[in-house]
Amino acid sequence: MIIMKITLKDGSFKEYEGSMSVLDITKDISEGLARVATSARVNGEVVDLRHVVDEDCELEILTFDNEEGKGAFWHTTSHIMAQAIKRLYPDTKLAIGPSIENGFYYDVDRETPFAAEDLEKIEKEIPYCRLNGDRERRLPNNVNFSFQYIEGESLLIMLDMKGICASSGSACTSGSLDPSHVLLAIGLPHEIAHGSLRLTLNEEIEKEDIDYVVDNLKEIVAHLREMSPLYEDFIKNQK
Numbered sequence: 001m002i003i004m005k006i007t008l009k010d011g012s013f014k015e016y017e018g019s020m021s022v023l024d025i026t027k028d029i030s031e032g033l034a035r036v037a038t039s040a041r042v043n044g045e046v047v048d049l050r051h052v053v054d055e056d057c058e059l060e061i062l063t064f065d066n067e068e069g070k071g072a073f074w075h076t077t078s079h080i081m082a083q084a085i086k087r088l089y090p091d092t093k094l095a096i097g098p099s100i101e102n103g104f105y106y107d108v109d110r111e112t113p114f115a116a117e118d119l120e121k122i123e124k125e126i127p128y129c130r131l132n133g134d135r136e137r138r139l140p141n142n143v144n145f146s147f148q149y150i151e152g153e154s155l156l157i158m159l160d161m162k163g164i165c166a167s168s169g170s171a172c173t174s175g176s177l178d179p180s181h182v183l184l185a186i187g188l189p190h191e192i193a194h195g196s197l198r199l200t201l202n203e204e205i206e207k208e209d210i211d212y213v214v215d216n217l218k219e220i221v222a223h224l225r226e227m228s229p230l231y232e233d234f235i236k237n238q239k
Contacts, residue, residue, distance in 0.1 A: 004053065009060040019054035022047060026061050035167045036063045039072035046072065076141075079203050129221075132196065141201040149231035150195045150224040158220045159197075164213055167198045 006014045006025060014028065022042070026049070027034040039048055041060040046068050053059070062069030082094050095107035132144040147155070152168030159166050199213065225231040 005056045006053065007056075007058045009058075019052050021049065022051045022053060022059070022061075023049040025053065025059065029061070033061055033063075035165075037061050038063055038069040038076075041068065048072065048076075076202060142198070143200075144196060144198045146196045147221050148195060149228045149234060150221060152196050154224055155195070155197055155220060158224070159216065162216045162220075164216060168196055 002018065004016045004019070006016065008014065008029070014025065016025070016028075022040045023034065023037070026037050026040070037049060039046055039062045040051065041047070041062060042051065042053060043057050046062070062072065064070050064073055093109040095109070128148040130146050132146055156166060156168055197217075201210075
């Protein structure tokens with residue numbers, strides 16, 4: 001069995017038997033880092049997280065705080081938006097969709113304007129939840145919901161058991177157990193901010209994957225609320 005030596009930016013190194021994706025290596029380094037990673041630099045070359053490492057190399061994990069990581073994030077979101085547009089509106093003509101300094105854009109040609117409707121699905125399926133942030137003026141691949149009467153950490157554990165990767169809070173606090181200061185700043189009470197869930201999409205996500213997440217999310221939230229004394233008291237007071 002070939003042993004790979006992965007030298008990290010700080011000079012430390014990891015050794016693995018056989019090939020591994022950059023994402024799996026990042027998870028082994030830190031789950032928190034894996035949640036915020038956008039890409040990586042392997043031997044000086046920027047690659048995506050699916051890139052498979054099969055030999056000794058120097059590895060630097062890139063996040064939104066790095067210029068290259070930010071560019072990779074914007075580039076990915078532009079293509080996610082394009083795929084979503086084509087899936088929902090097949091007759092739309094796509095032009096170019098590059099990342100730019102402060103985000104990204106995609107030039108499209110369509111006779112009628114677009115409407116944002118998909119975000120309503122989770123809200124209709126699960127009571128006592130709210131969408132955090134503006135419904136339309138937001139990244140096309142990012143959504144943040146708060147579910148009352150549950151803890152975000154418990155929600156993440158049960159989603160992970162279903163093979164669903166997510167994080168709790170806002171992006172800048174995804175590695176912390178404290179409620180996001182961003183969510184608190186937009187007016188969420190402390191107890192509701194604790195039950196937040198952030199989901200993002202990549203270019204491989206399809207409609208069936210979104211339906212799978214929604215279906216499991218509905219069951220998990222219901223199960224956690226069954227064990228919540230706060231939810232039990234709330235229901236009693238509604239009668």
